[in-house]
Amino acid sequence: MKKLTCALLAAALTLLAGCSSGGTSSSEASSGAPAESAPSSSQDSEPESSASQEAPAEKIDVNIASLKGPTSMGLVQVMEQSEAGGTANNYHFTMAGTADEIVAQIAKGELDIAAVPCNLASVLYNNTEGKISIAAINTLGVLYVVDTDGSVQSIGDLRGKTVYSTGKNTTPEAALNFVLSQNGIDPASDLTIEYKSEATEVAALMSEGGATVAMLPEPFVTTAMQKNDKLRVALDLTEEWDKVGDGSSLVTGVVIVRNEFLQEHGEAFERFLDEYKASTEWVNSSVEEAAALVEKYGIAPAAVAGKAIPKCSITFIDGADMKTKVSGYLQVLFEQNPKLVGGKLPDDAFYYQR
Template identity: 35%
Template sequence: MKRLSVLISVLILAGLHFSLTAEGVGEAPQNLSGEPETIQVAGLKGPTSIGMLPLFKNRPSFAGGIQAEYRVVQEPQIMLARIMSGEVDIAAVPINLAAVLYNKGVPYRFGAVTGDGLLYVVSSRKDISSMEDLRGRTIYCIAQGSTPEFILRYALDRSGIDPARDVTIDFRFDQVSITPQLVAGKIDLAVLPEPFVSIVSAKNPEVQPVIDLQKVWARTSGTGETYPITAVLVKAELMESKPEAVEAFFSEYSDAIDWVIAHPKETGLLAEEFMDMPAGIIALAVPRLNLHFQRPVEARPRVDELYRVLHSFAPASVGGSIPSDEFYE
């Protein structure tokens, strides 16, 4: 139960959850036998699935006339259940959940990274622009025991700031209740993911992102690169039986991400249409969502580095161990 709790808190961190589930519809093309063939694709509602939105709209066909049926999963528990049952062929999930599922023996493989970190220190103060400026202050952070806390502590430590002595980290607010506190000016310094950053800034322009934790990671980790946050899992059986369709899917996914980056306003409209998310907020958030497509060979060094850091804070957050070579094959 404790590990399941970690999974759920990690998933909740990955995106906004509204009241509507959108599902791709339409008739699938016929294969040679006359039977329709579809790949079931699911993405958790929120930033995890923003890069997939053009696929929802255009529904391209893949090798052999295969088409995908797209679903936005409203609740993290539902996503977890669909993956565990094998109902979903391809799923966009938080990257540490991918490791947890692999370590539980769930037969999915790592298909791609589709997004990097999206955590920011936001503040209404004018005297904060660097990690050193956080020394001696109270930082409000959501989701104790999950990725935001671990990234914040890592960034502080690598910047020469002792998280236990040099700052106070306050976890009293969750990602929903912290928003009105920042908007009303009751707190003035917090760590938030997008699109919550854009939501707060839209309601109170005095509150702006003052530190990009992704850049801090890139600078202090020694890698020159930031950490990934979204993974796409593919059912192992699908990778083996329909490799051409899987490759075609990822080619379309890469193009979709490029389109989203170049068209934030139109992406906002798609988010409103398919995920019941506010178009204007998503349009503002797109440049800070850090959408980034990488296949496993290129992404693995960054993925493994993140897993090592998370494992050092809480082994359960990656399922107890860092995935082996098989995960990436």
């Protein structure tokens, strides 16, 4: 993660597979051995159309981008399978350091699919006049309140404290303010929130003893905990949001698709979503192996990734559930600062549902 504006806008990406057969029965194709020939006569020879299989869909080239961080972690199995030629399409991955890089490529039509911060998807939808759609949530909240003295056991315990964070005028500030307000705490008067420009600065303060309470995203939480054995996770902001969010959720990253690509290659996109979902499930269930791939693709060291993955809220949520969580989240951002969602809330056409 770079500067917090980008770190707050951080997010990840995608997957697919195919097979073929030609003129042989399914048992022949699986065994690899030729079938025995029965005595034939010109009267009995009929084509075995029922045994033949459908030809596989043609592979197409797909350009995919994600941000370096938690939103890319769920993609690593697809990346590896794509390298080996085992995906349903030919995927070309780009890992961007900042959201601006992805925005420019989407605007030029150079990307087909991207994993981006949720609010950035809304901004892009408004700025391109509806030329992209959101298809799935790939990362829920990655924000945590941490302390070094064990004094924070609930949101109420933040009253009167100084909390260090990043993301002034961005989504982390909006998320923290929402959770505080919903719990009857005034962010402006009931506590002091000190905003720093980068998450690394906050992590350093916690590690060096210059702060006792902070809000940090993963993987900075894990990195800071490795340097200070007194630091602990006090509150999961996603869980706190779920308690008061009325069906919405704290959403970090989403998968978007360029609508022109979707119209031309709808089936290929569907196969990609299937592969991506399988990848996120594998990353969560095979943490050690996934951490090795996270390091291989330059996202984070394996030692950090192995501890961070369980706290990175990597997921795959689509359909009606995705729409409910995302629309509620964007509504909260809009009420606090319309600029965070591009000036207005997206309409129903924003949400792609299979």
